[in-house]
Each structure stands twice: as structure tokens, then as C-alpha cells.
Amino acid sequence: QKEVEQNSGPLSVPEGAIASLNCTYSDRGSQSFFWYRQYSGKSPELIMFIYSNGDKEDGRFTAQLNKASQYVSLLIRDSQPSDSATYLCAFPGGSARQLTFGSGTQLTVLP
Amino acid sequence: GAVVSQHPSRVICKSGTSVKIECRSLDFQATTMFWYRQFPKKSLMLMATSNEGSKATYEQGVEKDKFLINHASLTLSTLTVTSAHPEDSSFYICSASGTVGYTFGSGTRLTVV
Numbered sequence: 001q002k003e004v005e006q007n008s009g010p011l012s013v014p015e016g017a018i019a020s021l022n023c024t025y026s027d028r029g030s031q032s033f034f035w036y037r038q039y040s041g042k043s044p045e046l047i048m049f050i051y052s053n054g055d056k057e058d059g060r061f062t063a064q065l066n067k068a069s070q071y072v073s074l075l076i077r078d079s080q081p082s083d084s085a086t087y088l089c090a091f092p093g094g095s096a097r098q099l100t101f102g103s104g105t106q107l108t109v110l111p
Numbered sequence: 112g113a114v115v116s117q118h119p120s121r122v123i124c125k126s127g128t129s130v131k132i133e134c135r136s137l138d139f140q141a142t143t144m145f146w147y148r149q150f151p152k153k154s155l156m157l158m159a160t161s162n163e164g165s166k167a168t169y170e171q172g173v174e175k176d177k178f179l180i181n182h183a184s185l186t187l188s189t190l191t192v193t194s195a196h197p198e199d200s201s202f203y204i205c206s207a208s209g210t211v212g213y214t215f216g217s218g219t220r221l222t223v224v
Contacts, residue, residue, distance in 0.1 A: 034213070041202075041218075041220070042217070042218065043117075043204050043215045043216060043217050043218040044155070044204075044215055045215070046212075046213070049212075088154060088155070092213075096143055096145075096160040096162075096168070096208075097143075097208065098145050098157055098160055099145070099155075099157075099206070099213060100157070101154045101155045101156075102154060103153075103154045104154050
């Protein structure tokens, strides 16, 4: 079983809609989770991190964490074409707290 | 904010030659550096973890003699791809871990011809 499962998409939403991205994880000991956005040919950039159950909002982005169900999600409200990218969830683990990434979800926001 | 400078951004080399990629933390001390490789339309795969002044820890399946990692100081880590082959062509990304969390370099696109 993979440590992080992510709906691979691709996902297309119209401009202005809500995009929903999801990850499930297998390690119940995981405490914190990160969402990264990666444009083609670029390195990942951090969008949000969350470590408490519930929702965390930052502008148009909301991260949701449910430790009992072992899933973490990212909602993007009022999606814009500039949000079109691959979104990666990740969590730190191992002795060095290295990030383990999901496979990524390619999001396309249609104008 | 924390910045990791990665060079070169792109490199094309001939098969059999070696390529060195540098990552420098500009305004913080990177106690740990992670090196990732990413193939097209795939996710980031951890290659190795290095701590300043000690030997790197390589992930299963990554040849330590082919991918030489040096982390000689708290601000500099290098990855050398030795005797590169076309199958080594990939996007290599470093990530520094320190008191500021995880900071990624801008990546190096390696093409071996």
C-alpha cells in the first residue's frame, strides 16, 4: 500500500468554480500535511500546511484534515486559470522527517 | 523568506560525463538537505537525505556511487551524477530543512545525450 494516495485526475473545472483535491494516507502517526502547487517545469511551491483536525483557510484555499478517516483535502474557491497546475500533497515522515509526496493531481481551470 | 539557490537550472551533457548540481541556502542554515528526482508527469521521488558533515542516506534503488552527495557546510549541498546516461535525464530538485521548514530549490533539468 502506498503511503499517500492522491486522486490523479486530471481534473477540470470552469473558472469561478470550486476545485476539490483529495489525499488519503496510511500512517496514522502522521501529524502534519502539506499542499504544494507545481507548475510545469518548475519546483513545488507551498500553498498550505495543516496539522490540526478541521479546516484551515487562507484566502481562496481551504485545507481540511480528518485524522480519524486519514484524509486531507484542498479546496480552491473561485478557481482561476492561473490555478491550473499539478497539486501535490505531502507529509513528513521517517527518521529525517523527509517529505513523502502523493502522485499529484493535475488541475485545469477552463476560462 | 528562506531561499535555496539551485544551479544550474538546465544542463545538457554527453553520455559518460559527470554533472554537478549545487544547492545553497542563502539566508538560513540547512541542517538537512533532501534530493529528489522527478520524471515527466510523475511525482517527486526522494533519492537521498544528507546532513551536514555526514554521509548521505540513500533510498532503496538509488546507486550511491552514481549519485554522489556532499553536504560539506550548513549552506551548501551538491549532487554529482557520475557517468551520466540518457536514463538519468530528469528534473532534480533539492529541498532544505531547517528552522524555517522545507524550502525547495528551483530545480535542475538534466538532459543526457
